[in-house]
Amino acid sequence: MDAQTAFSGTVTPDGADVLDVARLSAWMAANVEGFAGPISIAKFKGGQSNPTYRIDAASGAYVLRRKPFGILLPSAHAVDREYRVIAGLHPTGFPVARPYGLCTDDSVVGSMFYIMSMVEGRTIWDGAVPGATALQRHDTYMAMVDTLAALHNVDVAAAGLSDYGKPGNYFERQVGRWTKQYRASETETLPEMEQLIAFLPATLPDQTATRIVHGDYRIDNMIFDADKPNVLAVLDWELSTLGDPLADFTYFCMAWVTEHGGRSGVMDLDRASLGIPELDEVIARYCAAAGRDNVPDMNWYFAYNFFRLAGILQGIKKRVIDGTASSAHAKEMSERVTPLAERAWHFAKLAGAK
Numbered sequence: 001m002d003a004q005t006a007f008s009g010t011v012t013p014d015g016a017d018v019l020d021v022a023r024l025s026a027w028m029a030a031n032v033e034g035f036a037g038p039i040s041i042a043k044f045k046g047g048q049s050n051p052t053y054r055i056d057a058a059s060g061a062y063v064l065r066r067k068p069f070g071i072l073l074p075s076a077h078a079v080d081r082e083y084r085v086i087a088g089l090h091p092t093g094f095p096v097a098r099p100y101g102l103c104t105d106d107s108v109v110g111s112m113f114y115i116m117s118m119v120e121g122r123t124i125w126d127g128a129v130p131g132a133t134a135l136q137r138h139d140t141y142m143a144m145v146d147t148l149a150a151l152h153n154v155d156v157a158a159a160g161l162s163d164y165g166k167p168g169n170y171f172e173r174q175v176g177r178w179t180k181q182y183r184a185s186e187t188e189t190l191p192e193m194e195q196l197i198a199f200l201p202a203t204l205p206d207q208t209a210t211r212i213v214h215g216d217y218r219i220d221n222m223i224f225d226a227d228k229p230n231v232l233a234v235l236d237w238e239l240s241t242l243g244d245p246l247a248d249f250t251y252f253c254m255a256w257v258t259e260h261g262g263r264s265g266v267m268d269l270d271r272a273s274l275g276i277p278e279l280d281e282v283i284a285r286y287c288a289a290a291g292r293d294n295v296p297d298m299n300w301y302f303a304y305n306f307f308r309l310a311g312i313l314q315g316i317k318k319r320v321i322d323g324t325a326s327s328a329h330a331k332e333m334s335e336r337v338t339p340l341a342e343r344a345w346h347f348a349k350l351a352g353a354k
Contacts, residue, residue: 004125007220010042010054016069017043017051019109024064027108028057031101032115035059050079050238054118061118063097067111068319080104081164082237083114085212088159094150095222095233119233121223127255127264127276129219134275139229141277142285144219147231148252149289152211152245161212165242169207171304174247175200178311185318192341196307199353205246205300213248215239218255218264249286250301253279257302257347299351306344313337 013019019041028035036059044052055062065079083102090096098117106112129137156162166173179197214221216239223233256279258265266276277285283295314337345353 004130007045007125008123010044013041013043013053019053019064023108024055027103027105028055028062028101028115031103032062033100035100050082050236055115061120062100063116063118064109064113065116066109066113069110078238079112079114081240083116085161085164085237085240086116088161088164089151089154089212092154092159094154095147095231096237097233097235119223120226121232122226123220123223125220125264126262127219127260127266128269128274129276132275134273136229137275138277140219140224141282143224143229143231144217144222144252145282145285146289147222147234148214148217148248149286151214151234152209152248152290154212156210156212156242159212161242164212164240165210169204170210170213170241170243170247171204171207172201174243174308175204175304178308182311182314185315187314187317187321190310190338190341192338192345193307193310195353196303196341196344196348199348200304200307203300203351203353205296207244209245210242211245213241213243213245215241215248215251217248217252220264245290246295246301247305249290249295250298251305253282253298254302254305256282258343297351299347303344303347303351303353306340306347310337310340310344313340 021039021041024041025037025039028039029037035057037057039055039057041064042054042056044054050065051068053064053066055064065082067079080102083099086096087099090098097119100115100117102112102114103109104112124140129140132140156164179201182193182197214234214237216236217234221234221236222231223235224230225232255264255266257267259268260266269276271278286292287294313333316333317335317337
């Protein structure tokens, strides 16, 4: 099954995914402006981390994102942080869903959640953008680059997010965070991860700027206009913070060094015939839009990003073992930890690791 089919659409919630309709309706009536019931609830198929639901009501369609149930890793699944950054960005005109309310009372649906507007459009799970023309693909990628640059150009203070991240070197904090998360969910010893845990903190790059960073900026974390290559909303802000914009940009660029496999990678695609821009064009477009002179050698950043992904998927692997993973596709995702660690070490060696 291709990614577009596997992850698109909704399913009827069952088991632990079922929400209390009466409690949720009462909370929305008290906290969501303009809300009117009754409601019906479906669960989105895509995503591995925070379970996400579509709520159809008499007053329109909404989206609910909640923390998973059960014991969670420290600082993971921070839907309250997601809500805060969306609430800060929405008034600036940056494309995010409208935030309606955050509920920190676990008794309503069983865990913390927030409600935002349902942005109708197209989610693209496949980096090859099936069904598009070469020009449409090119413009889709350029729209993603421009949107990312727009995020990095947001005035942090004006968005009320000056204290959204800790001071100090962003990469130092992130390497430390993902090392701790990996250790907390470790299920076996991986030599490459051990080598990366030693190499990355010893070779940290200087921070180039402090901006809002998304943390998981890729093609399937946004909604596009159904008919045009315009980004209507950027989704999934769980990993957002204040940090170095190069973290976001190099993460996005990982698509060019990742095999396609039906997902966001474009490394082994015939990019010229598909209309997908080459990495040099992407870098030039981003630098022009973000006001940068250049981007440094990306090998260290690729090593860091693949290491970080391995840490994230190790958390999913642990939840699969513990029986708390929220997605039917979680087991498949969990099997990618070792290949990601090997890929990270490959780029670490290109960056000078011995």
